Amino acid sequence: MAGRIPQSFINDLLARVDIVDVIDERVPLKKAGKDYQARCPFHDEKTPSFSVSPDKQFYYCFGCQASGTALTFLLEHDRLDFVEAVELLARSVGIHQPNSAVTVPDEPPVVITASVLLAAVTKLHSIANLGTNCCRSHRKLPWIIGGCVCGGVGGIVLK
Numbered sequence: 001m002a003g004r005i006p007q008s009f010i011n012d013l014l015a016r017v018d019i020v021d022v023i024d025e026r027v028p029l030k031k032a033g034k035d036y037q038a039r040c041p042f043h044d045e046k047t048p049s050f051s052v053s054p055d056k057q058f059y060y061c062f063g064c065q066a067s068g069t070a071l072t073f074l075l076e077h078d079r080l081d082f083v084e085a086v087e088l089l090a091r092s093v094g095i096h097q098p099n100s101a102v103t104v105p106d107e108p109p110v111v112i113t114a115s116v117l118l119a120a121v122t123k124l125h126s127i128a129n130l131g132t133n134c135c136r137s138h139r140k141l142p143w144i145i146g147g148c149v150c151g152g153v154g155g156i157v158l159k
Contacts, residue, residue, distance in 0.1 A: 005086055009097070013086065014069055016093045019057045022070040026077055041077055042066045 020036055023029060029036035029052060040050035040061040049063040060067040066076065074085040090097040 005083070005097070010071070010086065013089055013093070013095065014057065014071060016095065017057075017070045017089050018054065019059065019070040019073070020052055020054045022089070022092070023052055023059060023073055026073075040064060040066065 020029060023038075024036075027038045027041045027050070029038050030048070032048075032051075034053075034055065036052040036054070037048040038050045038052070039045050039048050040063055042050075042061060043064040043066075045063050050059065050061045050066075052059045057069060058067065059069075059073060068076070070089060071085055074080050074088060075082065078085070078088075080088065087097055
């Protein structure tokens, strides 16, 4: 199973990349005050509505509302997948990308055992005023999340 690229690496990469250089290689930009402008590469237009801010490292089109970072520009314009876009940006600034097959530790998954779920269902069942008498006669049948097989609230069958 493929892992994830650490968010810290992506943040560092975006801090090192100049969005103006990335976009100007693909779309000719023209200086307009402190920002740069061009005709939007994402839709047809006659006048420039595509703006690139080197200060914010962000692009925005006032015509089609396309927006994002250097990474999202590569994803949309070059139609690269995420890992390819990250690799291209990393090579352009000369940093080594961590192996994407290495997993990044996340929060441990929440594990709910059948007994915990059964206790929750029983509590919900009694709170919903469905009573517990109907379930006593069906103890050998599978429980259903949110109720009993006898007509309580339906859901996923637990075994």
